[in-house]
Amino acid sequence: MADSSIAADRREPEGGATPPQEVAERADAAVVATPGVVRGYRAAPAIAGGLAPSPVLAHVSLVPARSVVVSIGVDEGADSREVAAAVAAAVRAAMPADWADVRVRVQVRRIEAAEAAAPELPAA
């Protein structure tokens, strides 16, 4: 599994193929534009000990098959099954032509209450 940012660094110019970094950016843009999505989460595989900082949230891998995973927070008042399906369609539609065969997975990470959007105040 290659993280999108790493994959982007060692991308090979194969006939103008769209780099993974750009694929991830397109996926991120599709996520936030979908109604019912409160926010996006970093969709990296779970690695104990923290995550390397990366400018994108979507996780793009090249092996074993090309895939995009996005992780979302859905508004409690929406239907997360419909929102997830809408996000999947939006991500698919945002893919460049040379990534048409990519696998897309949408993970609902959280179902968020209205007040949960506000940062928790640390106790005195």
Next chain:
Amino acid sequence: MSPALDAAPDALLAQRAQDGDDRAFAVLVRRHSPFLVAFATRYMRSSSDADDVVQEALITAWRRLDELREPERVRSWLATAVARRATDVLRTRARRDVQPMPEVEQEDDRSPAPERVAEGRLATTALREALARLPEDQREVWLLREMAELSYDEIAERLGTSPATVRGRLSRARSAVLAAMEGWR
């Protein structure tokens, strides 16, 4: 209104934290950190690394919450995590330093609060001194039992020894502390 999470018992908070509730874990952190820092300070004989040790232990504990078997004893479990981390730090320090660890050092580098009742202070000060004079293996067992409230089996596991050894060390520690505290009986 539901009761605030702040008022919930440890067991319930620990169960929620195991299920991924970071707010419940936050309540446990706020509730038990003062104790854990005090424990780390006493355990390491110094407060200089206690804050770091407790912070690191709490983060490790969050990652390993699946291993917590008795949620109602989460405070002792956290203290075990602190002891484990403290031991690592002390070992690293011992390897780095040429000088061996001082036997008894400047105990209590925290200034006492002025409003403490003099009588109580005198007794606890005597206890601190008695503990500081214990051989290290006895002192460690004593703190894990009396302060962290671990069982003999848990202490044995932590120290890689047998419950019978723990029982013997604890008894000798009690004997020594009781003798030193003769005047306070």
Next chain:
Amino acid sequence: MDETIGDSGHTLEQLSAYFDAGRVPRIAAIEEDAECRAVLASMERLSRLTREMTDEDARPVDAPWVERVLSVVRSEVRAGRDLPIRAIDERTETTVTEGALRELVRRAGDGVEGVLVGRVALRLDDGALDVRLTLGVRFGAPMRTRADEVRAAVHAALAPHTPAPLRQVDVVVDDVFEIEE
């Protein structure tokens, strides 16, 4: 060390272990010996003194200190397993984390007066979802009514989000606690 205390025939080490066992099961030879009782009282006093020492040593940690821990904690989400919602086609799927559903269940249950949700277990099999949760109930609250209210609230909250039809919500009250207002 092997010397016995008083006329009890028990050593200090045995007394010390007996003390740590909470003086149960009761050993008459120890409890009926004045010297043993005095030693046990001293051990009790030492324990109490340790708690006083601990209280004296404890200093409140400040908010930034706590925040340093919690920022790491929040960044390492314990989301649990991914439960499949739907395979839209052979290359597209949607999932929901156990963590998301558990949080939703906790929020729904906590919304009921006088209760707090403890553990939430999810079971997805035969194409249906079963939920089992524990509750802490404030002392004096009507348990059966509260459990029913929680069950209803969980059903309502999960309905638009469950990855499979909700079959059963089991509620177990496993803690009754007092709240100082």
